[in-house]
Amino acid sequence: MTRRWERARRCGGAALLIVGLLAAGMAHAQQQMLRDDAPKRYTVVRGDTLWDISGRFLNHPWQWPQVWQINPQIDNPHLIYPGDVVVIRDCNGKPCLGIERGQNVVKLSPEMRRIPRRQAIAPLPLDVVEHFLTRHRIADASINLSEQPYVVAxxxxxxxxxxxxDVYVRGDLTGDIRYGIYRPGEVYRDAQGAIxxxxxxxxGEGRLAGGDGDLNRFAVTASRQEVRDGDLLMPLERLELVGEFQPRPPxxxxxGRILSVPGGVRFIGRLHVVAMDVGTRDGVAPGSVLAVEQQGELVSDPRTEEMARLPGVEAGQVMVFRSxxxxxxxxxxxxxQTLEIGDRVHTPDAMDLYSLR
Structure with a gap:
């Protein structure tokens, strides 16, 4: 009985030691999220993005949700506005980020106050994203483009x-729907060649103006290029960009890999838009952050004369805005480093993910 008690005591002590080490490791990982030169306070200014602010405090900006302490007493605590102050706080012995928000109101009478209209900062440069999304979209492999309405003349x-x-279109159109006019571009395929x-x-854009049997009259209301015979018509996508979405790992x-840089650019740098062969079926959604591993150089083995590819190196991060x-x-x-088509994209490394647990 005494031996059993001694074994149980030792096992219990070992379990407590393991729990203590794990807690210490997690606390250390939480501390390591913060940059060594992180400011104690930062006042948000117009033009900031959530990624910019995160980068001032964190070694990895996408770790923002793990250290963000929501202020329940503040309306819309997920939104940050110019003039707000982001501060480092102590949350049960672990560092976290919080916000100080002034009232910023003008008293007009004992019964009325005026709150200035403000626009929350964006998670990333939305002007770049919105400009791109008005000009590009993806037709999934399930969509048969040969069945879409098209410009005849x-x-x-x-x-x-x-x-x-006005142009003439063949195909079924609905009068109360706004249509986009599209021209097929690049076909994206996986490594096995499947679309x-x-x-x-x-x-451009337009709407149904009238019908005459098999052909419909279509009014072009806006155009970015000349409309040609054969161009396709599809209902416009909803381009609502949710300002509240947070950078986070999948x-x-x-x-996956980088498929292309729409616009024909070969070498890729910061604020370039890339297309990747991962999507909603892979669990990728707006706000998902992926690490980019640059392909290793292809070299010739001096002894065997066979071609060999050197190991890849971590070279960047991409935030998904449309999936x-x-x-x-x-x-x-x-x-x-300069990124290229074919570079690998993946969930951030396990060491970084450990700090999210």
């Missing part, structure tokens, strides 16, 4: 058309 013997012109999706280039392990079934668009938020 411009009418009035015009070769091209633009805003203010992941097809990029569509936005040419919930599951993700493995389709098997393809997503992301904005390069950090690039320590």
């Amino acid at each position: 411009s009418g009035d013997k015009r070769l091209i058309s633009g805003a203010g012109d 992941l999706g097809r990029e569509l280039i936005s040419i 919930e599951h392990a993700v493995e 389709y079934d098997r393809v997503s668009y992301g904005l390069v938020m950090r690039a320590t």
Whole structure:
């Protein structure tokens, strides 16, 4: 009985030691999230983004949700506005970030106060993203483009058309829907050659103006390029960008590659948009942050004369802002080296993820 008690005591002590070490490790990991030169306080200014502010305090900006202490007494605690002060706090012995918000009101009478209209800071440069999304979209592999309505002719013997012109379209259209005019672009494929999706280039917008049997008259209300015969019509995507989405790693392990840089750029740097072969079916959503591993150089073995690829190196981070079934668009938020098409994208490394537990 005494021996059993002694074994139980030793096991219990070992368990307590393990728990203590894990707690100490997690506390250390939490501390390591903060930059050594992080300010104690930072006043948010117009033009800041959530990524910018996170980068002032954290070694990895996407770890923001793990150290952000929500202030329950503040309306919309997830939103941060110019004039707010982000501060480092102590949360049960671990560092966290909080916010100090002034009242910023002007008293007009004992019964009324005026609160200035303010716009919350964006998680990333939305002007870059919005400009891109008005010009590009992905048609998933399940969409048969040959079945979409298309421009048959411009009418009035015009070769091209633009805003203010009518064109004739074949296919089913609904009168109360705004349509985008698109031209098929690059076809995205996986490593085995299967189609992941097809990029569509936005040419303009319009609406149904009238029908005449098999052909419909379509009014072009806006155009970015000349409208040509054969251009496709599809209902416009909803381009609502949620300002509250937080940078975070994907919930599951993700493995993919950079497919292209829309616009024909070969070498990729910060704030370039990239298309990747991961999407919603992989658990990737707006706000997901992926690490980028640059391909190792292809070299010749001096002894065997066989070609060998050197190991890849971590070279940047991408935040997803639009996700389709098997393809997503992301904005390069950090690039320590020039990135290229074919570079690997993946969930941040296990060492970084350990600090999120």
